Amino acid sequence: MQIVDIFWPAFTLAVLLVYIHSIFGIEIIRRGVIFTDLAIGQIAAVGMALSIAFLDGSYRTLLVLSFAVFAALVIAWASKNLKNVEAFIGLLYALGISSIMLILANSAEGLEIFSKLSAADILFTSKDELYTSIAVYIPISLVMFLIYPRTKGFFKEILFFVMLAITVTSSVQLAGVLVVFALLIAPAYIGVVQKRFNPMVVAWVSGIFAIITAIIGSYSYDLPTGYSIIFVMVVVSLVFVVFNEKKSLEEK
Template identity: 35%
Template sequence: MFDIELVSILLPAFVAGLLVLSTHVVLGQQVLKRGIIFIDLAIAQVAALGAIVSHIDHDIEQLPFSHVWMPALFALAGAGVIAWMATKFKGELEAFIGCFYVLSAVGAMLLLANDPHGAELLKQLMSGQILWVSWSQLLLPAIVSALILAAIAIKPDLLDGISFYFLFAMVITLSVELVGVYLVFSTLILPALALNKYLGKAKLALAYGVGVIGYIFGLALSASYDLPSGAAIVATLAISALLFRMTISRINQSNAEVTR
């Protein structure tokens, strides 16, 4: 039987997933190319830290759209710190970013230590609540995603310099609000990793395919078995990425045997 109520929940959640994928697949390939895997976790965690500060400071919480601009300020500041570290600690950058992530995570735990709703807020920021996303929440991410993709299309070298870190921060801020830290990391890394060894021209399109398949099956699994949506999508994204990676390895092996 066609369940309209279920579709009304899943459709905005799926669109939220598509919005996250639209920018994260492109940026994820750049993250893998630079070898700074922890940057997404670090920036996402810093953005979450901004959301926590907004939550515990009632004066800030009462300001309009504080749940958006406060995490954005923290994420941009975090991007500035990482951009500075990239110029000073090139050989150790990944280690420094990992430390930055851990300190941000510990800061979040300390700030919420005496908050009666702290555990629930922390869980929400980490795992996300994509199933409860409303259409109104998608407007700003849609506009920002479109502007960023247009900027990258017009000027691709934005991904090569320090500007990458600030584009990254803006994207991550909105994504954490929609899907949580764990899903932000998975959406960035897993599609990029699945196609990392692929040498064909359709690399970007296939990476989007990995993500779309992961989100479709993850949302369906979550809705069918009442599972946490973020965790379910991370699992199906991982399976989708693994299957694509294995298929590409076999294709590369077959091509190598043919050319011998």
């Protein structure tokens, strides 16, 4: 019971993270812009690095949100106006990661900070962090389910990328850039490749199973929680996709 009392915010946050990121992940895979979230997350992390390096952590959320929205708007514009947009998005990611390394170059804890920006530990999530996440993610999910499907054209693009940017602003600070990427792509990939059930439901179920397994494993074996989540998410996704493809070929 004591363990449950300590870690229930982390488990609840894990379920919430899978819920919100699967919504965007399925759309990202269908659009064929897989690295969009990674680029936005990395550019958003530049804002966090600036806050840590120069402002003692002040204005962190404002800076992260500003950088995330800027990246989202740039990608929304590029999606409509540039050819080979994946190459453009990949360069944005490279710009983000190199900027962070330059910002943290003179910090004694630069590598440690960079590691946390990539994959943070959600095991000891506080109740306040959980409640803040709920307050952010639930309205975003309502927008994506109720308003987004009714929009068209460039406004639809802007709405999608801005909602993604706001989501990434929160989740990057809690979980790290690479964890966010795994949460967006791995469960959604499972949901999209199978054809029997609703992709969103499958993404939620598989993602929750993977992230809870990762958290329990990281606690039991004293492993880094963030990287455990990435590892388990990716392994579960790859195994499912390979066996699903094998089954599909056998049925033919």
